Amino acid sequence: MTSTARTDGAQPTDDRKAPGRPRSARADEAITEAMLDLLAEGSSFEALTIEAVAARAGVGKATIYRRWPNKESMLVDAIARLKGDPPVPPGTSLREDLVTMLRPVGALRSTRAGQIMPCLIPELRRSPELQAVFQRAMEPRREALRKVLRYWIERGELRSDVDIELMQAMLAGPLLAKNVLFWNPDLPREGLPERLVDAVLAGIGVR
Amino acid sequence: MTSTARTDGAQPTDDRKAPGRPRSARADEAITEAMLDLLAEGSSFEALTIEAVAARAGVGKATIYRRWPNKESMLVDAIARLKGDPPVPPGTSLREDLVTMLRPVGALRSTRAGQIMPCLIPELRRSPELQAVFQRAMEPRREALRKVLRYWIERGELRSDVDIELMQAMLAGPLLAKNVLFWNPDLPREGLPERLVDAVLAGIGVR
Numbered sequence: 001m002t003s004t005a006r007t008d009g010a011q012p013t014d015d016r017k018a019p020g021r022p023r024s025a026r027a028d029e030a031i032t033e034a035m036l037d038l039l040a041e042g043s044s045f046e047a048l049t050i051e052a053v054a055a056r057a058g059v060g061k062a063t064i065y066r067r068w069p070n071k072e073s074m075l076v077d078a079i080a081r082l083k084g085d086p087p088v089p090p091g092t093s094l095r096e097d098l099v100t101m102l103r104p105v106g107a108l109r110s111t112r113a114g115q116i117m118p119c120l121i122p123e124l125r126r127s128p129e130l131q132a133v134f135q136r137a138m139e140p141r142r143e144a145l146r147k148v149l150r151y152w153i154e155r156g157e158l159r160s161d162v163d164i165e166l167m168q169a170m171l172a173g174p175l176l177a178k179n180v181l182f183w184n185p186d187l188p189r190e191g192l193p194e195r196l197v198d199a200v201l202a203g204i205g206v207r
Numbered sequence: 208m209t210s211t212a213r214t215d216g217a218q219p220t221d222d223r224k225a226p227g228r229p230r231s232a233r234a235d236e237a238i239t240e241a242m243l244d245l246l247a248e249g250s251s252f253e254a255l256t257i258e259a260v261a262a263r264a265g266v267g268k269a270t271i272y273r274r275w276p277n278k279e280s281m282l283v284d285a286i287a288r289l290k291g292d293p294p295v296p297p298g299t300s301l302r303e304d305l306v307t308m309l310r311p312v313g314a315l316r317s318t319r320a321g322q323i324m325p326c327l328i329p330e331l332r333r334s335p336e337l338q339a340v341f342q343r344a345m346e347p348r349r350e351a352l353r354k355v356l357r358y359w360i361e362r363g364e365l366r367s368d369v370d371i372e373l374m375q376a377m378l379a380g381p382l383l384a385k386n387v388l389f390w391n392p393d394l395p396r397e398g399l400p401e402r403l404v405d406a407v408l409a410g411i412g413v414r
Contacts, residue, residue: 170380
């Protein structure tokens, strides 16, 4: 746990009211951390209550409701906190940018992230509402990769008719399968982002 | 539940003793079904006991231990039963074979499969032993895809130096990410196997 304000590292969402003073940001952080702790300890999202989060964070329920309308919008911020910001592409070359963007894909940064993220999957299957929340939390990372592809299309390094969503799938999908779903032990995790980028660039889209 | 013998649809494993009479195969089936039912009802694999499976199947513990040495080896057969056999490639063309092999990837065929398979993921993260069991259960499907790639390499339709594991990852990874991990709603599930096969074949490996 860091002592920096929560808003430094997370994607702001429409649902959350803009933080005011630093004290407010600290409360945001404590509440989000409390939610993540409860999930990491094995609570399902379904079973999680605002009461339990408030009790763990040492705040009143009203303090939470002033910030988030419901636990779904809290989860968006909690996932953003867990995942951190998308990487910043160096802009030096298409290859380096893609490798930089792909390195963290599916790599669960902390033990806590490793406990929480896979446990959400069965819940996503049960709840379309939670799926929508999950997509809202994950979308900034996909959009960051799309921006890199568009940047290099504009510079003529990728064909203008490249299928951005499909290319993204061929780059990120294998890493998600490998890192989250334990796919294929015969494919080493080490160096996989580089191998994928090279195979996709040799194949599709490069002028 | 079907009335066919369990051995018709499942991969035999080294741990399981060969079934003798049809009556024995029916007991195998009842036991495996009982295990799948308990998992689908929310039991974690960790919490599952041979006693509970025996009680649900209406057999004695000894009947189970005559067939499987432990619950891990039961799970290999249970997953094989859940997933069904890998598809049989038509052998008409590289493209058709790949599309046929890819259609079921990550597509959880039944509600029960959809309940059980994602719930295993958090347990895999906790247990290297369970990971090994899972790999043993999933490996026949990967091997079936490899065989298709080798078949078309022999016939000169794929370059002999194609990276089989990487190609498999680029084909299967996006489908697993999409179907199991709810990745990217902007990428339609419909037609994805065909689009991936076409993109990969246009890019890597094709003569």
